[in-house]
Every structure is written in C-alpha cells, then in structure tokens.
Amino acid sequence: MDLAIEGLRVLVTAGANGIGRGIVEAFLAEGARVFTCDVDEVGLSTLPAGVGHRMADVADRVQVASLVEDAVAYLGGLDVLVNNAGIAGPTGRVEEIAPEDWDRCIEVCLTSQFNCARLAVPHLRASTNPSIINLSSAAGQFGFALRSPYSAAKWGVIGFTKSLAIELGDAGIRVNAILPGLVAGDRQRRVLEAKAQQRGMPFAEVEKAAFSYVSIKDYVTPQQLADQILFLCSPRGRTISGQAIAVDGDTRMLA
Template identity: 80%
Template structure:
C-alpha cells in the first residue's frame, strides 16, 4: 500500500533508540527524509544512512531552536513533527517525590512538545501535507499510582494535542496523540522493575499484573506504534485530527 509518505520532511525527537528509532526507520523505509535528535550520541551514530541528527536536550529551549534550525537546513522545510521524547519520571508516593524530579519529568514529557511545536508550526503552515504527532501514554487516560508526574504530563499532552488541532485546523495542520500501553523494550522493563522494587514484589508478579489489565495479555511493539504514526502522517490519514489514539491492547486500567 502506497501511503504517500515518500519525500515528506520529518523531524522526530529522541530517535536514537526504542520507539523513536523504530519511528525513524519506518519513515525512512517509506521514502521520507528524516532528521532526529537524542542525548545518546552513540545511538545517533548508528542510525540508517541519510538520517540527519544532532545531540539535543528537548527541555532546553536554546537547544530546541538549534535543533529546528538544523532540521530545516538539512530537509529544506518541514511536513511532519513527531514529539516522541519522554522520560519515565520518578516512581513513588506523591509525598516522597523530589520536586526537581517532578519538574524534569514535565519539562521533557510535556513542555518539550510546546518547545518544538511553537517553532515548527510556521514551517508546517507551508506544507501541503502537514501533521504533528505527540506521544502521550495510557497514563494519559487513567490515573497511574506511584507515577503522578508522568501521568500528569501525559494528560497534559492530550490537552495540548486537542487544543492545537482546533487552533491549526484552518491551516490544514493535523494534530494527533498516540497513547501507548505496555511497550516491549528496555524502558518498560525499567518502569516495571522500579514498581516491583517500590512494592516489595518480584518483576514477574508486577509484569503479570500489568498484563491482566489488557485484553491481549501482551506487550505492544514499537513497530505497531510506528505504523500508526505513519498512517496519521500519510495521504490516507488526512481526515484524522484531534484524536487521542490508544495503542494498548485494550488496556482498561492501571495500578
């Protein structure tokens, strides 16, 4: 199926590993031109040939300005922004969380998306097929005990997405959010390990409990997320905007 993605100019944040790397690879496979960033210089160095990149902290507005300038110089414009960057944030009861950890989680998971959007939108307005995809989470649909900073940030992403979709609709810019659930990979393992430690339980027990809240009793793969993002940014996704799309094996609740 030709998605009409070939030639799109795409900026993906945090593309050196995990979900971000899968998103980058999926766009490249469809013929898009991609620029990305990450804090992991070694990971960036192993990206597919032709992918532009630079080391950048997306919570730093000066670094984001340099990133957008670099992407525009390399790509000659912009059609797609994928706000993928995020961190797990601290695990613990609200009265135990270090305020600095709270601030850092919101800066990376939420404010970074504002940092990128405010600079990208003037260029997206010139595109014939413009879209923004923001990574939220199943935590943006449910309360998430012991991870209040992350849940708060991901709820905020949905509010940002809905607002931007209304604001930018007349310019033809689509804005959607993807809400992953349990995603296979090192990051999810670290989250579950932290939860197991905070509860004095084994990793296997916590993992099986997490699976029990999904209908398919399994992880989502990074490629499944990437495929949905490709569709939203494609010619076939032109009618979809303002949506918070769960990709979480029908997760019903989080504990």
C-alpha cells in the same frame, strides 16, 4: 498499501533508541526524509545512513531552536513533527517524590512538545501535507499510582493535542496523540522493575499484574506504534485530527 509519503520531511525527537528509533526507521523505509535528535550520542552514531541528526535536550529551548533550524535546513522544509521525547520520571508515592524530579518529568514529557511545536508550526504552514504527532500514553487516560508526574504530563499532552488541532485546523495541520500502553523494550522493563522494587514484589508478579489490565495480554512493539503514526501522517490520514489514539491492547486502567 502505498502510503504516498516518499519524500515527506520528518522531524522526530528522541529518535536514537526505542520507540523513537522505530519511528525513524519506519519513515525511512517508506522513503521519507528524516531528521532526529537525542541526548544519547552513542545511539545517534548508530542510526541508518541518510538520517540527519544532532544532540539536543528538547527541554532546553535554546537547543530546540538550533534543532529546528538544523532540521529545516537539512530537510529543505518540514511536513511532520513527531514529539516523541519522554522519560519515565520517578516511581514513588507523592510525598516521596523530589520536586526537581517532578519538574524534569513535566519538562521533558510535556513542555518539550510546546518547545518544538511553537517553532515547527511556521514551517508546517508552508507544507501541503502537514501534521504533528504527540506521544502521550495510556497513563494519559487513567490515574497511575506511584507515577503521578508521568501521568500528569501525559494527560497534559492530550489537552495540548486537542487544543492545537482546533487552533491549527484552518491551516490544514492535523494534530493527533498516540497513546502507547506496555511497549516492548528496555524502558518498559525498567519501569516495571522500579515498581517491583517499590512494592517489594518479584518482577514476574508485577508484569503479570500489568497484563491483567490489558485485553490483549502482550506488549505493543515500536513497529506497531510507527505503523499507526505513518498512516496518520500520510494523505490517507488527512481527515483525522484532534484524536487521542490508543495503541495499547485496550488498557482499561493502570495499577
């Protein structure tokens, strides 16, 4: 299927590794022009040729201002913002969570999306095919024991997405949220390992328990997430906005 996104100008946050890298490489493969950022300098140095990039912590508004300025200059404008940056946050009971760990999780997983969107929207208004993709999570639909900061942030992403979709609809800017579930990769493994340690259980048992809540007993891949995002950002996705789209094997609840 020709998605007709060749030349699309795309900014992806946290694109050096994992889901973000998968998104960057998928857009690049379809002929889009891509700029990304990350806090991982080594990861940025291994990006494919042609991907513009810079170091940036998107929880820092000064750094975000420079990021958007550099991205627009490199790309010659902006058609798509993918708010991918996020962290797992602490694992533990609410009384065990340090306030600074709560704050950092909310800042990176939720507030960073505001930081980027507020500066990107004026440029998106000039685009003929503008869209914003916000990464939420299956944890944005269900309570998530021992992961309350992460779950709270990801619920907030959905509210932010739906509000922006209404607010920006008259400018033709689509805004959607993607809700990954169990995503293959090091980050998911670290999350499950932290939960196994917290509960004093073997990793294999925790992983099996996680799959018990998913109808398709398997991980989602970054490529599968990227495929959905590319469709939403293509002209074929023009009528889709304000949606929280699960790409998670039908997660029913989280342990």
